[in-house]
Every structure is written in C-alpha cells, then in structure tokens.
Amino acid sequence: MKRSLVLVAAAVLLAGCSGGGGGGTTSQQSSGGAPAKVTLEWWHLSTAEPLKSLWAQRAKEYMAKHPNVTIKATVLENEAYKAKLTTITQSGKAPDVFASWGGGVLKQQVDAGLVKDISADVADVLPTFTPAALSAYQLDGKTYGLPTDIGLVGFWYNKKLFEKAGISEPPATWSAFLDDVKKLKAAGVTPIALAGKEKWPGHYYWAYLALRIGGLDALKQAAVDHDFTKPDFVAAGQQVKALADLxxxxxxxxxxAYSTPDGQSATVSNGKAAMELMGQWAPSVQKDSGKGLGDDLGFFPFPAVEGGKGSIGDAFGGGGGLAVGADAPKEAVDFVKFMTEMGNHSKAVESGGVLPVLKGEESAVKDPNLKQVATLLAGATGYQLYLDQAYPPAVGQQVNDSVAELIAGTKTPEQVGAAITEVAKSEAG
Structure with missing residues (x-):
C-alpha cells in the first residue's frame, strides 16, 4: 500500500525533480568505449522512514557500482502518486522504474503497452521469490514486475486504551468487535481512526466484510460477472453501516487524510483513537506521523463474521513492487533486480519497513507485530488483493467512492452494490 506515505512534495535523490517519464535518457557512447550515460526516472511512494532513507541508499549504491547511471527519484505520498502516475500513463508514457501494486491497474497499463515484459530478464531470479508475493505482477504467464513487499490488512490497536475500556483480548468475531467499539465509546475513548478524505482506507471494511461473508470465491466471481448486487455484498454493506451507525x-x-500530522495514522500514534484498519506499513507510518505507541501497539486480524462463508484464514491486502516502463533502458531492469537481491532486500525487512518476499527471509523480521502478520500470511488459506487494485481502475475508484458515501450515510448498502455494478459492466463493455 499500499501504501507508505507522508510528504506530498516530490523528493529527489540527486539534484532536480523528475520532469516526465519513460525512456530514460542516454548519451552517445564515447569513442573510448566507455558505457553510455543513462538517466533512470524512478517513481515510488515510500515517503516514511525507514524506507525513505533505505531506498535512497540503495540508489546511491547502485550508482556507485554503475558510474554511467544517474537515478532520479520522484517520491510522492499515496494519493499524489496515484494521481501523477495516472496523468503520465494517460499521456502514453510511464516512468523507467515505478512502484506498482499489480493486479487490474497493472494489467490496464500492460494492455496499453506501457509496461515492459521482463520475463526473460528475471527468469534467473524468479525462483527466489515466494509465489504469493509474485502473483500480483504475473499476468497471463508473463512477469511485469518484481515485488518489494507483501502483507495483509488488519487492526493495529492501542493496548492501554483497550485495557481502559475493559477489553482483555482482541475480538475474534465481528459481533464481539462491535461490542468492543461500544465499550471503548463508553470509556470515553474514540474507537477508530479513519482517513475519510482519502477513501481507500474505508474500502478495507467493505472488502473484508465481503470476503468474510461471501468468501474469496464471491470476490473472484464478481471480477467475472461484474455483479456486486448479490446478497453477500449487500450484507457486507449492512455491516459497514452497522459500524458507522455507532x-x-x-x-x-x-x-x-491518512499520513498527515492530524490524519488517521497520527491519531492512533498519538493515543487519540484506539485502532485503525491498515496494512503492514502501519507501524512505520505511525512513527513517522506521530509519537508512536512502542510496546503498547498490538495487532489482530480482521474478525470472522458469524455464519459467513469466508475462512478466517483468508487474507486481504497486498504489497508493493517495481515495474519497468516499456521504453526504459536495460539498466532499469538491472536496477529492479538489484533492489530485490537478498542482501539488499533483507536489510529493508530487518528495518521493519517491508515483509519478506524472498524465500528464506522470514528470520529477518524482528518486530513482534510484523512477525504476527508474516505468520498469518504464511498460513493464509486464500489471498485477495485490494479491490481498488484488483479490479480495473474505474471499478476500484467506484468501490472507494461508494463505500465512502456509505460510511458518510449518503448511500445505502443496496445503492453501493448497484453503483459498482454499473461501472463494472460499463468497463467490461
């Protein structure tokens, strides 16, 4: 996530900001046979520590090993990144190397001829990755990116505030979760922080409830028949409404917003709300945007819904990866491979910035909460990518918009399903 975040301004590893995308710039090879000079435009959204500094360090190391290569990084927070990437891809270009969540959005970029098929270039390293981490970047048997992170969405909570409300252990069922929300309110504690302005954090609730109520097959079937009006989706909306009504x-x-000093992450980090539903990057963003909870921070998976068809072991989430623009020079693929080498990537895992995507990296996870996430991921019975990435972009945006309206009380559960279905069928032609 999706999503690792804070500054809206672009940051650059070297001097100057990226002005455009695609193709890198290459000067003529010198008469002495020296490698041609290449400039790589690298866009990513790791604006929070530790990844902000780690990724900058990796780029410096790569340039030291390849003096002919200059890497220019454009670093944007989540919403600004998505907006800028959408603008440049709509113009028919793509950065040389860019952060991707894979799925339906990547497929649309591939179909538009904007992303390089790197299957042959990375064939030698593909066996080193876990299948779950790779899956979002492999389409129709071809590889269009390499993963840098994988994880799942769950609840990050303040143990002290739970104790204050008399909650001795995290809820395992949705009804227990709603009861705990009431207990927190009764104790004068704000139960949940939410970035309502940015919408994507809200879609997690509806998506997870649909997963728990309808099961993984329901979400996969909706990608095929484009029908979100079925009873299980309406029921998911009804449970989101039940929560919002509290x-x-x-x-x-x-x-x-999510990662601003007064946003969702900081509200939890500063002890002003008991929990947030967020991905594996939550602890690092909390530290970056607020005071941090230290040992008082805990994690629990999204609860089971009584009577639901979904397994409690089904995970919802995603990670991050690096894709290569169709017109990028060969050095772009080499840089992506460099970033995901065991020796380099495991340092990011040790820092708590990402979770393992390479086989054998598990021991590098030090944080106890992230170990819990990694363990849940390892034992997951099924995996669903974020809906705003799994489905085509217009459908994902409608999911975010409609669920935001549901939470705000301006759309009914039935209207949510109808609105998403209308866009999905339209996109399908």
Missing amino acids: QPFQKGFLGA
Whole structure:
C-alpha cells in the first residue's frame, strides 16, 4: 500500500525533480568505449522512514557500482502518486522504474503497452521469490514486475486504551468487535481512526466484510460477472453501516487524510483513537506521523463474521513492487533486480519497513507485530488483493467512492452494490 506515505512534495535523490517519464535518457557512447550515460526516472511512494532513507541508499549504491547511471527519484505520498502516475500513463508514457501494486491497474497499463515484459530478464531470479508475493505482477504467464513487499490488512490497536475500556483480548468475531467499539465509546475513548478524505482506507471494511461473508470465491466471481448486487455484498454493506451507525470514528474523520500530522495514522500514534484498519506499513507510518505507541501497539486480524462463508484464514491486502516502463533502458531492469537481491532486500525487512518476499527471509523480521502478520500470511488459506487494485481502475475508484458515501450515510448498502455494478459492466463493455 499500499501504501507508505507522508510528504506530498516530490523528493529527489540527486539534484532536480523528475520532469516526465519513460525512456530514460542516454548519451552517445564515447569513442573510448566507455558505457553510455543513462538517466533512470524512478517513481515510488515510500515517503516514511525507514524506507525513505533505505531506498535512497540503495540508489546511491547502485550508482556507485554503475558510474554511467544517474537515478532520479520522484517520491510522492499515496494519493499524489496515484494521481501523477495516472496523468503520465494517460499521456502514453510511464516512468523507467515505478512502484506498482499489480493486479487490474497493472494489467490496464500492460494492455496499453506501457509496461515492459521482463520475463526473460528475471527468469534467473524468479525462483527466489515466494509465489504469493509474485502473483500480483504475473499476468497471463508473463512477469511485469518484481515485488518489494507483501502483507495483509488488519487492526493495529492501542493496548492501554483497550485495557481502559475493559477489553482483555482482541475480538475474534465481528459481533464481539462491535461490542468492543461500544465499550471503548463508553470509556470515553474514540474507537477508530479513519482517513475519510482519502477513501481507500474505508474500502478495507467493505472488502473484508465481503470476503468474510461471501468468501474469496464471491470476490473472484464478481471480477467475472461484474455483479456486486448479490446478497453477500449487500450484507457486507449492512455491516459497514452497522459500524458507522455507532459513530466510532474520530471527530472530523470525513476530512482527514491518512499520513498527515492530524490524519488517521497520527491519531492512533498519538493515543487519540484506539485502532485503525491498515496494512503492514502501519507501524512505520505511525512513527513517522506521530509519537508512536512502542510496546503498547498490538495487532489482530480482521474478525470472522458469524455464519459467513469466508475462512478466517483468508487474507486481504497486498504489497508493493517495481515495474519497468516499456521504453526504459536495460539498466532499469538491472536496477529492479538489484533492489530485490537478498542482501539488499533483507536489510529493508530487518528495518521493519517491508515483509519478506524472498524465500528464506522470514528470520529477518524482528518486530513482534510484523512477525504476527508474516505468520498469518504464511498460513493464509486464500489471498485477495485490494479491490481498488484488483479490479480495473474505474471499478476500484467506484468501490472507494461508494463505500465512502456509505460510511458518510449518503448511500445505502443496496445503492453501493448497484453503483459498482454499473461501472463494472460499463468497463467490461
């Protein structure tokens, strides 16, 4: 995530900001046979520590080994990144190397001829990756990117605030979760922080409830028949409404961003809300945007829904990866392979910035909460990519928009399903 975040301004590893995308710039080879000079445009969204500095360090190391290569990085927070990437891809270009969540969005970029098929170039390293981490970047038997992170969405919570409300252990069922929300409110504690302005964090609730109620097959079937009006999807919306009706979110949540000093992450980090539903990057963003909870931070998976068809072992989430623009020079693929070598990638795992994507990296996870996430991931019975990435972009955006309206009380559960279905069928032609 999706999503690793903070500054809206672009940051650059060297001087100057990326002005455009695609193709790198290559000067003529010198008469002495020296390698031609190449400039790689690298776009990513790791604006929070530790990845912000780690990725910058990796680029410096690569340039030291390859003096003919200059790497220019454009680093944007989540929403700004998606907007800028959409703008440049709509113009028919792509950066040389860019962060991707894979899935339906990557497929649309591939179909538009914007992404390089790197299957042959990375064939030698593919066996080193875990299948789950690779899956979002492999389409129709071809590889269009390499993963840098994998994980799942769950609840990050403040142990002290749970104790204050008399909650001795995290809820294992949805009804127990709703009861705990009531207990927190009764104790004068804001139960949940939500970035209502950015919408994607809200879609996690509807998506997870659909996964728990309808099962993984329901979400996969909807990708085929484009029908989100079925009873299980309506039921998911009804449970989101049941939660929203409890008014569990912080004051002003509809205008709140995710990673700003007054956003969702900081609200939890500063002890002003008991929990947030977020991906594996949550601890690092909490530290970056607020005071941090230290040992008071805990994690629990999204609860089971009584009577639901979904398995409690089904995971919802995603990771991050690096894709290569169709017109990028060969050095772009080499840089992506460099970034995902065991010796380099395991340092990012040790720092707590990402979770293992390479076989044998598990021991590098030090943080106990992230170990729990890694263990759940290793034992997952099924895996569903974020809906705003799994489905075509217009469908994913409609999911985010409609669920935001449901949470705000301006759309009914039935209207949510109808709105998403309308866009999905339209996109399918």
